[in-house]
Amino acid sequence: MDPARPVVPAPAPDAGATAVVIGGGVSGLLAGWELARAGHRVTVLESTGVPGGCVAPVEAPLPDGPSLVLDAGAESFAVRTPAVRELVDELGLSAAVVRPEPTGSWLFLPAPAGAGPGRAVRAPRVGLLGIPGDLDAPEVAEALGPEALDRARRDLRAPVDRWAAAVAGGAPATVGAVVADRLGEGVLQRLVAPVVAGVHSADPDTLDLRTVAPGLLEALVEHGSLARAVAAQRAAAPPGALVASLRGGMNTLTAALAAGLRAAGGTVRTGVRATALERSGTGWTVATDGPGPLAAARVVVATDGPAAWDLLAPLAGPALSGAERPAEGAGVALVTVVADAAGLDAAPRGTGLLVSPGVPPAAVGAKALTHVTAKWAWAREAAAGGPDRPHPHRHVLRLSYGRNSDAPDSTAPGHRTPDAELLARAVADASVLTGVDLSGAVRSSLVVRWRSALPAATTGHRAAVGAVRGWLDGQPGLDAVGAWLAGTGLAAIVADTRRRIGRTGP
Numbered sequence: 001m002d003p004a005r006p007v008v009p010a011p012a013p014d015a016g017a018t019a020v021v022i023g024g025g026v027s028g029l030l031a032g033w034e035l036a037r038a039g040h041r042v043t044v045l046e047s048t049g050v051p052g053g054c055v056a057p058v059e060a061p062l063p064d065g066p067s068l069v070l071d072a073g074a075e076s077f078a079v080r081t082p083a084v085r086e087l088v089d090e091l092g093l094s095a096a097v098v099r100p101e102p103t104g105s106w107l108f109l110p111a112p113a114g115a116g117p118g119r120a121v122r123a124p125r126v127g128l129l130g131i132p133g134d135l136d137a138p139e140v141a142e143a144l145g146p147e148a149l150d151r152a153r154r155d156l157r158a159p160v161d162r163w164a165a166a167v168a169g170g171a172p173a174t175v176g177a178v179v180a181d182r183l184g185e186g187v188l189q190r191l192v193a194p195v196v197a198g199v200h201s202a203d204p205d206t207l208d209l210r211t212v213a214p215g216l217l218e219a220l221v222e223h224g225s226l227a228r229a230v231a232a233q234r235a236a237a238p239p240g241a242l243v244a245s246l247r248g249g250m251n252t253l254t255a256a257l258a259a260g261l262r263a264a265g266g267t268v269r270t271g272v273r274a275t276a277l278e279r280s281g282t283g284w285t286v287a288t289d290g291p292g293p294l295a296a297a298r299v300v301v302a303t304d305g306p307a308a309w310d311l312l313a314p315l316a317g318p319a320l321s322g323a324e325r326p327a328e329g330a331g332v333a334l335v336t337v338v339a340d341a342a343g344l345d346a347a348p349r350g351t352g353l354l355v356s357p358g359v360p361p362a363a364v365g366a367k368a369l370t371h372v373t374a375k376w377a378w379a380r381e382a383a384a385g386g387p388d389r390p391h392p393h394r395h396v397l398r399l400s401y402g403r404n405s406d407a408p409d410s411t412a413p414g415h416r417t418p419d420a421e422l423l424a425r426a427v428a429d430a431s432v433l434t435g436v437d438l439s440g441a442v443r444s445s446l447v448v449r450w451r452s453a454l455p456a457a458t459t460g461h462r463a464a465v466g467a468v469r470g471w472l473d474g475q476p477g478l479d480a481v482g483a484w485l486a487g488t489g490l491a492a493i494v495a496d497t498r499r500r501i502g503r504t505g506p
């Protein structure tokens with residue numbers, strides 16, 4: 001079904017009608033802003049104390065100056081589509097757009113037996129999800145070694161019938177199955193698994209290729225090779241980095257959306273959780289854990305997947321009974337470390353590294369490290385303390401812990417690991433990963449935990465999304481937006497939210 005086309009007639013434009021948006025992340029704030037600008041009286045309910053969801057700010061207190069304000073979650077947006085950039089322009093933030101420093105990124109791979117905790121290698125320069133687009137590149141040869149590289153080269157000549165049939169028949173295609181078949185286990189384990197784990201907190205064998213790399217399966221069939229398909233997709237993308245951000249961080253985007261919403265007469269109520277949703281007459285009633293239920297002509301559910309499911313499924317009844325409730329996921333913990341370390345000035349690992357799941361947790365527990373002050377010039381200036389640079393060697397590193405593929409009894413540190421243990425691990429891991437001893441150099445550190453925020457892009461999840469959207473198309477005045485429906489990433493969420501909210505609005 002075309003998500004942009006309602007199956008029932010849209011309600012008549014109803015300027016001045018009340019609208020309640022449940023969830024104050026980027027999708028909820030954007031939905032609220034759009035509805036307020038269209039004349040609705042909008043209330044956004046946010047259960048935590050701060051709007052922004054995964055795009056909220058976090059403060060790192062420092063002993064020798066003001067706190068450093070950083071991104072708690074998302075730190076960049078994809079530029080392969082104009083969706084976020086257009087929103088940024090509309091919010092008057094065009095002058096704040098920044099690109100990452102072009103220093104490249106690295107991978108941390110398992111070491112041969114007895115040869116230390118692992119080895120850092122440069123990531124493929126031309127790649128998508130870690131899938132290399134150039135099998136002649138020296139960094140690909142270094143990461144793979146001769147045997148795995150030979151196997152990968154078979155992709156350039158092996159027939160593509162199996163995937164042509166999958167394209168024609170709509171058969172499931174996971175990232176793991178496609179990469180292993182075309183390029184071999186070496187590429188899957190060394191180049192792709194670290195990226196999939198770091199970016200999607202997922203196992204390649206459960207990650208749906210069509211969701212995370214739209215068009216890649218078709219391009220593989222067209223070009224007769226997965227590597228050539230990646231190269232073609234990268235060549236078609238705008239030149240330069242694939243991502244951008246805003247000076248001050250992506251949290252300035254949600255702050256601007258909240259400000260725009262208020263300027264258009266809307267309200268954000270933090271610390272209020274929606275607990276149930278009911279039809280009442282031609283409208284809706286939202287029960288909350290705060291003061292009294294709220295009546296509204298329009299309701300937009302903009303929470304994470306599990307919370308949205310719990311609000312919508314009781315209303316939908318049999319329409320969703322065959323579909324899967326979105327999985328909670330294992331959750332991730334992000335540790336931010338602020339350190340004074342001259343050894344990091346040369347950015348020894350570029351903008352950061354992704355760690356292969358094959359590296360034993362006892363050697364390195366983190367799944368990724370971002371060298372925030374090497375990646376973003378604005379963060380480097382802020383950490384240095386301003387134009388006079390009183391702290392010239394101050395760096396910010398962000399390490400992430402927890403993979404969806406971790407077994408419940410895994411010894412790997414993750415979402416449930418206590419703060420003190422995570423902070424100690426982060427300093428040890430950062431020292432191994434960067435090759436710079438950071439013990440004694442830490443000036444501030446903090447932990448942020450995410451649980452249901454990363455939707456599972458499994459094939460079962462796609463079916464659930466189809467069922468929810470199909471049912472919502474028949475519910476005038478009710479809609480749902482957010483990452484669990486649109487796919488992870490601000491570009492997908494912004495485009496999808498605007499399409500849905502514009503659909504039946506005035």
Ligand SMILES: Cc1cc2nc3c(=O)[nH]c(=O)nc-3n(C[C@H](O)[C@H](O)[C@H](O)COP(=O)(O)OP(=O)(O)OC[C@H]3O[C@@H](n4cnc5c(N)ncnc54)[C@H](O)[C@@H]3O)c2cc1C
Binds near residue numbers: 022073450483
């Ligand atoms: C650590 C991390 C890093 C990321 N990095 C990037 C990145 O660099 N680039 C990128 O494009 N994407 C990134 N993402 C993904 C992206 O940030 C998210 O997909 C996106 O921000 C999700 O927005 P959302 O509005 O759908 O949901 P959320 O941000 O999860 O917002 C939902 C909100 O609903 C609230 N809520 C839940 N239940 C209720 C209830 N019952 N009542 C009221 N409120 C409720 C929650 O508190 C939350 O604030 C990252 C995600 C995470 C977790």
